[in-house]
Amino acid sequence: MPDSGSDEDDYLALLRTKGLSIRNLDDAKKEKLRAFLDGLHNGRGMSLTDIAKLVGNKTSGYTSWVCRELGVRRRPFEEARLKGIREKRRKYERTPFDGTEEDKAYLLGLRHGDLSVSRPWNGVVRVSTSTTHPAMAELFRSLFEPYGHVYQHPRYKKDTKTYEWNLSAIVDESFEFLLTPRADARNWVMKKESTLLAYLAGILDAEGSVGIYSNGNTTALQVIVYNTDFDLVTFVHSAWIGLGYTALGPYLDKEKGTVTTKYGIRRQKDYWKVCVAKFEQAQALLTQLPIRHREKRARKSIALERSIGDSWASVQPEVESLRLSIKSERDSFVREAEMKYLVSHTAPTD
Numbered sequence: 470m471p472d473s474g475s476d477e478d479d480y481l482a483l484l485r486t487k488g489l490s491i492r493n494l495d496d497a498k499k500e501k502l503r504a505f506l507d508g509l510h511n512g513r514g515m516s517l518t519d520i521a522k523l524v525g526n527k528t529s530g531y532t533s534w535v536c537r538e539l540g541v542r543r544r545p546f547e548e549a550r551l552k553g554i555r556e557k558r559r560k561y562e563r564t565p566f567d568g569t570e571e572d573k574a575y576l577l578g579l580r581h582g583d584l585s586v587s588r589p590w591n592g593v594v595r596v597s598t599s600t601t602h603p604a605m606a607e608l609f610r611s612l613f614e615p616y617g618h619v620y621q622h623p624r625y626k627k628d629t630k631t632y633e634w635n636l637s638a639i640v641d642e643s644f645e646f647l648l649t650p651r652a653d654a655r656n657w658v659m660k661k662e663s664t665l666l667a668y669l670a671g672i673l674d675a676e677g678s679v680g681i682y683s684n685g686n687t688t689a690l691q692v693i694v695y696n697t698d699f700d701l702v703t704f705v706h707s708a709w710i711g712l713g714y715t716a717l718g719p720y721l722d723k724e725k726g727t728v729t730t731k732y733g734i735r736r737q738k739d740y741w742k743v744c745v746a747k748f749e750q751a752q753a754l755l756t757q758l759p760i761r762h763r764e765k766r767a768r769k770s771i772a773l774e775r776s777i778g779d780s781w782a783s784v785q786p787e788v789e790s791l792r793l794s795i796k797s798e799r800d801s802f803v804r805e806a807e808m809k810y811l812v813s814h815t816a817p818t819d
Contacts, residue, residue, distance in 0.1 A: 506532075574665070591642075598637075678768075697739065706743040
């Protein structure tokens with residue numbers, strides 16, 4: 470570690486040197502620089518990204534390269550990140566889950582459809598998701614901010630060359646029900662109709678849609694769930710039938726090995742679909758499901774205001790207006806992620 474602030478300034482100035490060659494430094498300077506970086510990373514617990522910010526105009530990739538060249542032992546990314554969160558526990562207090570059984574069931578449905586959940590250390594649960602939709606980010610925040618701090622970071626996806634937001638929260642161990650084996654969780658939610666409906670609403674908010682389409686000159690409605698998880702869509706199908714609805718599927722919507730239209734990415738799994746497609750049944754199901762996702766609630770509102778036989782011409786303007794509004798919000802959200810990502814990272818290259 471450096472002996473003074475002046476020494477630290479010298480090391481930082483050296484790290485800012487354009488075209489810095491570690492191998493050409495003399496052994497004494499290399500050892501001092503190695504000790505300085507080791508002190509920051511392993512002594513103070515600073516992440517490589519934090520060190521890059523300290524250097525200024527550098528990325529974590531640069532500091533990673535310097536550390537590798539100098540033989541600085543690097544902590545695993547997750548260990549470093551979680552250590553930082555633990556040290557902020559006084560700043561971001563966690564409170565126990567105090568929701569209803571229906572709240573619990575809804576979170577289980579959302580978890581099985583979309584959320585990643587883990588136990589990073591004893592006594593806490595980590596919950597995370599990635600999205601391009603501000604409505605999903607709002608939903609995540611509304612669900613977890615009452616219980617702990619929600620972190621939101623931009624992310625670049627190499628496969629699609631696009632940007633999105635990653636949201637995560639470290640919450641109290643009372644959220645360990647999200648780690649319950651799926652079969653046990655389903656056995657519990659099926660004990661009451663209200664918890665089953667809340668669970669299905671969580672799945673729909675995670676992996677479903679409210680379809681409002683033209684059927685010739687009239688308007689058609691569908692409640693749809695898509696997923697590569699055949700077990701998930703099969704459960705939804707059987708649950709809908711158990712509630713008295715005529716559920717269609719599961720259909721093989723997109724086959725493994727086919728290529729996505731937008732990004733040209735080869736699908737690694739089959740993509741399945743189940744739906745309730747009868748107009749009045751779709752409306753009845755939407756009435757029962759306590760969905761919370763803002764975009765899907767807006768589509769639900771349009772769907773419930775219609776009557777069987779309504780002309781598509783009378784519905785289309787409102788549906789199209791909502792679609793364009795959602796797209797505009799999403800595009801702005803993605804651009805914001807891109808701009809924030811590029812502040813601390815070099816521009817991705819092909």
